[in-house]
Amino acid sequence: MRKNSTSFLRIDAGVIGIMWKREMLRYMRDRSQIFGAISRTVLWLVILGYGLGAALREIEGYSYAQYILPGVVTLNILFSALQCAISLVWDREVGLLRSVIISPAPMLSVTLGKLFGGATIATLQGAIPLLLIPFLGLRTSPLALGSALVVMFFMGIALTAFGIIIASRLKTFEGFGAISNGIIQPLYFLSGSIFPLRGVIGGVGFLDIPTHLRDELRQLGIFAIGGGWVVQLPFFIQVLVYINPVSYQLDLLRYVLLNFEQLPLAADLAVTFGLAPVLAVLAAWSIERMLRKRQ
Amino acid sequence: MGAAVVATGVSYRYGDHVAVDDLNLTVENGEFFAILGPNGAGKTTFLNMLMTVTRPQSGRVTIMGHDVVTDTPEVRRALGVVFQDPALDDRLTARENLDIHAVLYALPRKERRNAVDRALSWAELDQVQSRAVRTFSGGMKRRLELARALMHKPSLLLLDEPTMGLDPQGRRHLWERITSLREQGMTVVMSTHNLVEAESCHRVAIIDKGRLIATGAPAALIAELGSSAASLEDVFIALTGKQLFDDSATGRDGMMSFARQGGEFTR
Secondary structure, eight states, X not given: OHHHHHHHHOOOHHXXXXXXXXXXXXXXXXXXXXXXXXXXXXXXXXXXXXXXXXXXOOBTTBOHHHHHHHHHHHHHHHHHHHHHHHHHHHHHHHSTHHHHHTSSSOHHHHHHHHHHHHHHHHHHHHHHHHTTGGGGTXXXXXXXXXXXXXXXXXXHHXXXXXXXXXXXXXXXXXGHHHHIIIIIHHHHHTTTSSSOSEEEESXXXXXXXXXXXXHHHHHTTOOOOXXXXXXXXXXXXXXXXXXXXXXXXXXXXXXXXXXXXXXXXXXXXXXXXXXXXXXXXXXXXXXXXXXXXXX | OOOSEEEEEEEEEETTEEEEEEEEEEEOTTOEEEEEOOTTSSXXXXXXXXXXXXXXXXXXXXXXXXXXXXXXXXXXXXXXEEOSSOOSOTTSBXXXXXXXXXXXXXXXXXXXXXXXXXHHHHTTOGGGTTSBGGGSOHHHHHHHHHHHHXXXXXXXXXXXXXXXXXXXXXXXXXXXXHHHHHHTTOEEEEEESOHHHHHTSSEEEEEETTEEEEEEOHHHHHHHTGGGOOSHHHHHHHHHSSOSSTTSOOHHHHHHHHHHTTGGGGO
């Protein structure tokens, strides 16, 4: 028994690398996934962003399309990470995973390869909305973009691991619809992605102010001027947003991209960088448990 | 090192259903060994125990002297496995599938490319090595899996219904590849439905309802029953009092017979 557990935990860079490469090859040959990310970007960022943006003139000084940009990035990461994780069920029943399971390769490394693959794909999928930054009137620095990719990768790890924990408990492939509606959407809607926790909405003014003046006002802590509503979410939604870990990850991403945060930055950092390794370990354990309980 | 496979008093049950019932079996090195039995006889459950997927609930199984429960890594290195249904990544090419295997079995980096090349030409798939596996026929997939199972030079090959579901040509082609291993002295344990294949093995174990009914050389088993037995199927009928195949039709059989009758045009 002792021998088994040590071989399970052994880290094998070659195995991690080949499982990562497998995920990447599968991604590159599957156009539908990229199409999904593009269509979500167009739907949410362009259509909703500008459509609803016509009514909600601004949120804390950001146009609505600018405000939801990090949310759309998050949505793409959520879809991609959970899709990658859910492929585990298929792979276990009729795919390559059955031959991986009976190989001498350490399962922790197999899981890590899958996780890193899922996180890399999630980062690439999440980067698609970022291509629209120049058209949204946002100015970002290479440093901000680089930090955003790091945050996105950690989100990808945490969410792929979360998906693996769920997928390893699924018996059939039919649960996928439920996953998409019952998990992705609540995590997305309750993360402050499309409406702020609190803040000044609407109004006229800030967007019309020349850029250099806007920057100066921001440095003074003034994010919006002009007429508008001060919005505070109902208490129960606030609670749901506060317990949703995606809120903190998204808030960090928004801080990095827009220099605007709604939650304590320390909490954002702790959740984003603390959750990923914890969930990764739990995911590896879930896969091991799934294999052990198989029959 | 001991015998290739030693199973002593092995049992496994799913709830009330006894899949494998106190099975005792030895396979010697260099043997071609067939496990014959109807659907649901416990063949796959038994093979799953040999390949360390299922743990025996009682009894003990050793492969090349290594216990499947306590020495799992050694057992896994010693085994080459071909599953009943393809266990390939459909979206990857033949070469990429073999590359993964080379890494999982920790083949030395310098030898990987050679091993993959050799496997591809052994499976006669070098012409199509860059095509996605999902474009392959059933026979091509099975040959690829067989070549993959041999890449790390296993000392025991486990084949679960290797030729099931293949067309006659694919079946013949694959069987040629399998018999070529016999000349090289490979130890092979296969579960099968196919009498011709079973009769060409060194020894056969006949299993029904999880119990071992008879083992021995096919010719000896047939001879034991005297002149009335002409094939292993007759042996099976004589021992169990029922047909080997028509025990219960699977969903696929039903669909196939429906298609033979003219399918939807008959309605």
